[in-house]
Amino acid sequence: MRKLIVLSLLLIAFGTGAAQAHAFLDHASPSVGSTVRSAPHEVTLSFTLNIEAASSNVQVTDSSGARVDEGKAQISGKTMRIGLKALKPGTYRVRWHVLSVDAHNAEGSFSFTVSGS
Amino acid sequence: MLGHRWFVRAFRLGMRPRAFALVLLFALLPFSQASAHCFVGPRFFPATLVIDDPCVADEMALPTVDWFKTGTVPSGNQWDISVEFDKRITEDLGFGISDVWTQIRTPGGPVAVGFGNLETTLQYQLLKDASHETAMLLGLIVDWGGTGNVNAGIGSSYSMLTPTYYFGQGLGGLPDDLGFARPLAITGQIGYQIPTTSYLVSQNTYIPQVLVYGASLQYSMPYLKSEVKDLQLPDFVNHLIPIVEMQLFTPVTNNFGNPSITTGTVNPGVIYVGSYYQIGLEAIIPVNGASGNGIGVLGQFHLYLDDMFPKTLGQPLIGGTPTTPAKPQ
Numbered sequence: 346m347r348k349l350i351v352l353s354l355l356l357i358a359f360g361t362g363a364a365q366a367h368a369f370l371d372h373a374s375p376s377v378g379s380t381v382r383s384a385p386h387e388v389t390l391s392f393t394l395n396i397e398a399a400s401s402n403v404q405v406t407d408s409s410g411a412r413v414d415e416g417k418a419q420i421s422g423k424t425m426r427i428g429l430k431a432l433k434p435g436t437y438r439v440r441w442h443v444l445s446v447d448a449h450n451a452e453g454s455f456s457f458t459v460s461g462s
Numbered sequence: 463m464l465g466h467r468w469f470v471r472a473f474r475l476g477m478r479p480r481a482f483a484l485v486l487l488f489a490l491l492p493f494s495q496a497s498a499h500c501f502v503g504p505r506f507f508p509a510t511l512v513i514d515d516p517c518v519a520d521e522m523a524l525p526t527v528d529w530f531k532t533g534t535v536p537s538g539n540q541w542d543i544s545v546e547f548d549k550r551i552t553e554d555l556g557f558g559i560s561d562v563w564t565q566i567r568t569p570g571g572p573v574a575v576g577f578g579n580l581e582t583t584l585q586y587q588l589l590k591d592a593s594h595e596t597a598m599l600l601g602l603i604v605d606w607g608g609t610g611n612v613n614a615g616i617g618s619s620y621s622m623l624t625p626t627y628y629f630g631q632g633l634g635g636l637p638d639d640l641g642f643a644r645p646l647a648i649t650g651q652i653g654y655q656i657p658t659t660s661y662l663v664s665q666n667t668y669i670p671q672v673l674v675y676g677a678s679l680q681y682s683m684p685y686l687k688s689e690v691k692d693l694q695l696p697d698f699v700n701h702l703i704p705i706v707e708m709q710l711f712t713p714v715t716n717n718f719g720n721p722s723i724t725t726g727t728v729n730p731g732v733i734y735v736g737s738y739y740q741i742g743l744e745a746i747i748p749v750n751g752a753s754g755n756g757i758g759v760l761g762q763f764h765l766y767l768d769d770m771f772p773k774t775l776g777q778p779l780i781g782g783t784p785t786t787p788a789k790p791q
Contacts, residue, residue: 367501367737367769370688378641378691393737436638448772452592453504453688456638 368394368445371423375457384432384459388414388439390425392451400444403427408436434461499766503592504689505632505647506682508733509764511742512707513651513676516597516630518556518587520767520776522547530746530758533725537755538568548583550778558583564616576611579618585628595632595647602626607658620662624674626653634689645685650677660716670717676709676726684735703733707744725753729760740764 374389375381388405398420405414405427415428425443440454500507500517507515511526523546532538546560560581566574585601603624610617630649655672662669680703687693687700710726731744742762748754768776 369684372692376692376694377688449769451501455689 367449368392368396368423368443368451370441370453370455373439373455377455378457380458380460382460384461385429387426387428390439390441392423392425392443392445394445395422396420396425396443396445401425401442403439403441405429406438406440407432413437432459434459499768500597500630502590502595502597502630502632503634504685505595505630505634506684506735507597507630507632507647507649508680508703508705508735508740508742509762510649510678510680510705510707511731511733511744511760511762512709512727512729513649513678514583514601514626514628516599516628516649516651517590518550518554518585518599519548520550520778522765522767523560523762524765526760526762528746528758528760530748531755532566532568533748533750533752533754534568536569538566538571540567541565552778552780554587556583556585556587558585561610566616574611574614574616576614576616577609578616579608579610579621580606582606595630595634597628597630599628600626601628601653603653620657620659620669622655622657624653624655626651626674632685634685641690642686644690645682647680647682648677649680651675654714655711668716668718668720670713670720671715673712673714674709675712676707678705678707680705680733698734701735703735704731705733705742705744706730710749721752723750723752725750727753731760738766738770740766 369392370377371391371393373391375385388403390403401418401420403414403418403425404412407413413430413432415430417427419426425441436456436458438454438456440452442450442452444450499519499521500509500515502517507517509515509519509521509523523544526542526544526546528542530540532540542562542564544560544562546558548556548558550556560583562578564574564576564578568574581603583601583603585599588598588600590597603622603626605618605622605624607619607621608617612619628649628651630647632647634644636644652673652675655674657669657671659669661667683695683700683702683704687695707729708726709729710724712724713720713722726749728747728749729744730747731742733740733742742760742764744760746754746758746760748756748758770776
């Protein structure tokens with residue numbers, strides 16, 4: 346009986362392909378909730394897993410909701426980048442959505458502030 | 463999750479070939495995009511240890527272990543070891559099965575040992591509102607009479623049905639001025655337990671109908687890091703969710719001859735959330751003398767099957783739907 350249990354658990358653990366998990370935001374630049382003195386030229390998001398380029402996206406908006414990102418998001422491995430227009434001092438919102446390589450959706454948002462001084 | 467839970471039960475019930483076939487079956491199920499365990503937008507509601515989380519999911523608690531001193535006179539030492547397996551039938555409909563092994567040692571008395579009644583749960587996901595971090599769930603818990611050790615007083619000869627409503631609400635919608643409160647979330651459940659027998663002739667006892675209710679207050683460090691402010695804390699800390707749970711039982715009707723008193727516990731603790739699993743540890747603090755004596759302890763190892771096996775066990779049995787990614791607005 347014990348052998349059967351062990352065999353079955355091994356089947357579950359290793360017989361179904363590589364296991365993956367949800368892609369979480371590992372870190373960002375500018376970092377989540379931070380205040381930066383000079384306006385960044387891009388936002389970089391690093392996730393805990395590789396993400397699918399075709400189904401992942403990021404947008405950056407100012408306090409009035411106007412888009413301030415520029416160009417198309419660049420996705421490579423675990424990293425997603427998007428360029429920014431020239432930012433004035435103020436608070437900006439980054440909204441992201443990613444599809445990880447194991448087909449799990451994840452989304453989130455955070456703010457950063459440009460102090461300009 | 464499924465495999466182990468079924469195996470535990472299967473071996474006990476002498477159904478080894480059937481259980482093995484189930485594992486093989488799920489190993490061959492098709493693959494599609496998964497919506498995961500209890501993620502509601504950016505909010506993750508962990509599997510709570512005492513009450514249930516507000517989502518159907520593919521997950522397994524293996525095991526949950528607790529120890530406490532009973533509220534009887536004299537007080538006894540009670541150990542419980544339980545396993546629970548939950549599986550989505552469709553994206554919104556889920557099924558759960560659990561059982562518990564219990565040992566109670568009372569000074570000067572016999573040792574009561576055995577399995578409790580088999581418990582099954584059917585749940586339907588009413589709502590998952592990502593923008594408001596809100597989840598709602600309806601469930602029917604059935605405690606199957608006669609499936610546990612009735613002679614030891616651990617199982618019962620009668621069944622109990624408990625229709626239950628569950629909810630979860632993240633506070634991520636709070637204004638930025640209250641940013642450090644945004645990682646807070648509340649979950650809860652309220653159910654009405656109806657026994658299939660109102661009077662137990664053998665013990666000359668009325669079996670009451672009971673209101674079963676509870677809640678949790680949790681603070682998500684992962685949410686703080688990714689949504690509010692990255693404080694550059696150690697990685698271990700960023701995986702923690704401090705939590706306080708509470709579950710109470712209040713007899714409502716048919717309680718003749720029994721003390722009409724609410725019993726229950728308050729359970730402060732912490733949950734560590736990993737990629738494929740979580741580990742929870744909580745204290746068991748009885749709300750009164752009838753609920754227990756002193757402080758007990760509760761621990762759980764919990765597996766996220768949808769993350770471990772996204773192409774097989776982590777899929778709903780029927781209609782694993784390729785979800786359309788919700789692009790940020």
